[in-house]
Amino acid sequence: MGELTRAAAVTGIAELTPTKSPPPDREIEIMAVLARDAIADAGLRHDDIDGLLVVPAGGMRMLFPSLLAEYLGLRPTYADQVDLGGATAAGMVWRAAAAIAAGQCRAVLCVMASVLDPARFARAFRSEGGGGPSLGFGEFESTYGPMGVNSSYAMAARRHMHTYGTTSEQLAKIAVDQRTNAMANPMAMYREPLTIEEVVNARLVVDPLHLYEIVRPCSGGAAWVVAAPDLALANGRPPAWLLGAGEKITHSNLVASPDVTRTPVVESAARAFAMAGVTPADIDLVSVYDCYTIMVLLTLEDAGFCPKGAGGPFVADHDLTYAGDLPVNTHGGQLSFGQPGIAGGASHITEAVRQLRGEAGERQLADCELAFVNGNGGTMSEEASLVLGR
C-alpha cells in the first residue's frame, strides 16, 4: 500500500460521443460543458472544485490553466497542465490524488477536449526539417519522408514479429474483440461487425499495420473529478478509488527508444501494482491505451499479464470481450470507440469508472472490482499506469 492508495477517487465523469465531423463549438466551450456535467456526476457543487488539471486547447499554450479557471469561474488552490501525450489522462489522475494527499486541494477537475481541425492535423506532419536545438526529429526523421506516429508503431510491430514470431492475425484479434465490445457501446464510433480476415485483408497503411489496427482522428472530449475520500463517499455512486499509480518516461524520438519492443510500461505498471498490492492476475478489467493494435499487445506483456514475447498467442487464446475471460477495452478502445486527439486517453479512465460503478450497460462485467488503466504517449515514450478499484 502506497501513500496514494485510497487517498482519492475518481468520482464524476462526463464524456462526449466522438464524432467524425467537428462540432460547431470551440474546445473551451466543450470543456465548459464537460466540466459542468462531470461536477454534477460527482454529486458536487461548482464551489467544491479547488483543483484544475488541463491540456491546452486549440493551440493555446501559455497560462491556459488560469484562463480556463477564469472561464469556468473557478479560483483553484492547485492548477496545472499536463503534457504527456496519450499518457496525459492517466498522469492527471495520480497528480490530482497527490495534490489532494498533500492537502493542497480536495476536488480536482480534470478536463480535455479536442476538435479535429483537418488543416491543423495535416500541418503537424509538414514541419520543415529542423526542430531547433536538441529537437532532432525534423532533421533526422522528417527529411527522410515524414514517418508520422504511425511509422513508429509499425517499426515496433515489425520488430516484435521478427523477434517473437507475432502474426498479423494475432494483432487483428485485438481489433476484432474490441470491435465486439464497441458494438455494445452506443457511444462508440465504429459498431459494424469486424472479422480477423477483414482486418488482415484491409489495406496496409504502414506495413505491417492495416487500416483497422490504427486509430482514426475524430472530435470529442472528457472530464472527470478526482476527490478526497469524504467528498467521494458523499456521492451516491461507488467511488473508483485510486489504489496504485506509476509513471515512466524514457525518450522522445523513436530512434532514442531503449528497446521498441519493451516499453516503459514495465516500470510504470510494476510501480502501480506494487503500490496497490495486487497483481495482474487480480485484475477484472484491462483498460489500456490502444493507438494501434501492437500497443495493446506490448502493454499486456510489459504489465505482466503474459510473459514477454508471448502476447501474440496470449491474445489469440483469450477472449478480450466484455463476455470473455480477460476483458480488454470494453468500451471498444480508441480503435473502435474513437480517438478524439489528446482526449482519447481519457476514455480508458471513464470506462474503468463505469465498470467499477456497475453502469456499463450491456457490456457491464459481472463482478468488476479492479481495473488496470494505462496511458501511452508519443513513441511508446511516456507511460502512466493506474490501478483503480471499488
Next chain:
Amino acid sequence: MSGIRPARDPDTWGVFAAAADGRVVVGECSSCRAVLHLPRPYCHRCGSFEVGWRTVAGRGRLWSWTTVHQSIHPAFEAPYTVVVVELDDEPGVRLVGRVPGEPDLEIGMALVARFEPLGGDGDGALVQWDPAEDRRNAWVS
C-alpha cells in the same frame, strides 16, 4: 533533392556536412567522449558544452522498417519505405533512411551508407542506405 531539407542548425548540420564529404559522423563530447545522439551541444554524462564529431564506419544493420502506403506529405509519394539503421561502430545509434518503393528487407541485414547530395544552394548530403551484400538487389543503381 526534393522534399524536406534539414534545417541548417549548428547543432546538427555536422552530420549533413560530413555526408557531403562521404563520411558518417556521430556527435560526441570533446571532454568525456560520450556519444551524443541525436546530436546536441550538451553532454548528459559530464555536463560539458564542448562537443564535436566522430567519424564512424558507414556500415550498419537494419533495426526496423516500414513501407508507408498512405502519403502524409505532398513531397513524398507513397509507397516509400523508411528504414532505421543501427550503426556497427556505435550500437544504439540509429539513423533513419528512405528507400524508394517496397524493397525486400529483413531485420538485421547488413547495410552500407550512400550519400545523397541535397543539391540546390546547400552543400550537405543525406545519409541513405543500400544492402551491403548482393549488390544486384541494391534498390538504387
